[in-house]
Amino acid sequence: MFRFSIRKQISYIKIDVSYSIFTPSKLPNAQEAQMTGLIVRLKPNTWVTEKMISHGNYDKSLLLLKGDLELRIDNSTYMIYEGDSFYIPKNCLHNYLNTSNEEATIIVYFSQLVY
Known part of the structure; x- marks a missing residue:
């Protein structure tokens, strides 16, 4: 179990995104x-x-809980809507934009430990 109150919070100054790791570091x-x-x-x-x-070292799987996204993978663009999930293979160039008028919430899993 990993309580919300002790989740590691990560934020970056230049972009308006917050990350909260929910995988326990100690098992x-x-x-x-x-x-x-x-x-x-x-x-x-x-x-x-x-x-x-x-x-380069891991795959990524995402579930959009809230909002709408424009997903760019390599040279393709996709619209992702609330409840949709998507997969990004390792070594694949990608980025995504919140196109909705509300904060988007996304559950992300990396295939390896990244911290």
Whole structure:
């Protein structure tokens, strides 16, 4: 179990995005987590990063809980709506923009531990 009150909060000055890691860093019997889960909150008309990015070591799976997104993967663009999920393979350039008038909330899982 990992209580909300002790989640690691991450924010970046140049972009209006907040990240909250919900994968426990300590598990019973000295085990380590094998994946990372995040809650991402993205303000309206805001990109999740300043430029297209890729993750060379891990895949990423996302579930949009609230809002609408414009997802760019390599040379393709997709519209993602509340309740939709999407998958981004490792080494794939991507970025996404909150196109709604409200804060977007996204559950993100990385296939490896990223912290």
